[in-house]
Amino acid sequence: DVKVTxxxxxxVKRTGEKVFLECVQDMDHENMFWYRQDPGLGLRLIYFSxxxxxxxxxxxxxxxxxxxxxxxxxxxxxxxxxTNQTSMYLCASRPRRAEAFFGQGTxxxxx
Amino acid sequence: GENVEQHPSTxxxxxxxxxxxxxxxxxxxxxxxxxxxxxxxxxxxxIIDIRSNVGExxxxxxxxxxxxxxxxxxxxxxxxxxxxxxxxxCAARGDTGRRALTFGSGTRLQVQP
Numbered sequence: 178d179v180k181v182t183x184x185x186x187x188x189v190k191r192t193g194e195k196v197f198l199e200c201v202q203d204m205d206h207e208n209m210f211w212y213r214q215d216p217g218l219g220l221r222l223i224y225f226s227x228x229x230x231x232x233x234x235x236x237x238x239x240x241x242x243x244x245x246x247x248x249x250x251x252x253x254x255x256x257x258x259x260t261n262q263t264s265m266y267l268c269a270s271r272p273r274r275a276e277a278f279f280g281q282g283t284x285x286x287x288x
Numbered sequence: 289g290e291n292v293e294q295h296p297s298t299x300x301x302x303x304x305x306x307x308x309x310x311x312x313x314x315x316x317x318x319x320x321x322x323x324x325x326x327x328x329x330x331x332x333x334x335i336i337d338i339r340s341n342v343g344e345x346x347x348x349x350x351x352x353x354x355x356x357x358x359x360x361x362x363x364x365x366x367x368x369x370x371x372x373x374x375x376x377x378c379a380a381r382g383d384t385g386r387r388a389l390t391f392g393s394g395t396r397l398q399v400q401p
Contacts, residue, residue, distance in 0.1 A: 210389075227387055236289070282331060
């Protein structure tokens with residue numbers, strides 16, 4: 178069974194804080210992704226990575242950065258959290274030509 | 289980049305009826321089209337997918353059709369049951385270059401018992 182695990186289920190942070198969201202997968206997948214999910218907007222891609230230390234911007238990268246130092250771990254960083262970054266964040270991973278598996282999500286509230 | 293439009297945003301059907309959700313995509317290079325189901329409070333999970341060399345795929349009560357010429361694909365659920373109630377997302381992806389799925393905005397399906 179594929180496991181994609183996000184470090185927190187719920188998170189509350191203050192405006193201006195630096196926030197780290199962690200994602201770990203145990204299946205040696207090359208590709209990892211960060212999406213945010215907002216009502217009526219579906220899942221929007223923030224960043225993805227297709228190999229260690231490799232990253233590409235998605236559709237909404239502004240205000241975010243990522244880190245992939247090890248194959249199994251993909252971190253999303255909010256450099257200076259703002260209230261408009263309050264959202265559900267979903268991590269996903271997949272091997273080369275197969276389906277994507279999602280983590281359970283982190284609901285982030287920025288106050 | 290790719291743009292995926294999904295309709296309707298909400299769908300209510302009676303138990304036993306069929307449900308159809310439609311998506312269109314913009315990038316003719318896209319060749320992989322999965323559908324994900326997300327139950328309340330849970331992660332999205334793949335329920336069926338189709339590649340561009342196939343026009344239709346079926347798995348029990350669920351089927352997906354693809355029209356590459358028109359750039360649209362649809363999810364069909366027959367004999368709906370209350371446990372089919374969830375949010376459904378379509379997505380599209382090409383095999384070259386970008387390796388990320390582009391998702392539609394989602395359809396909330398409610399099956400009334």
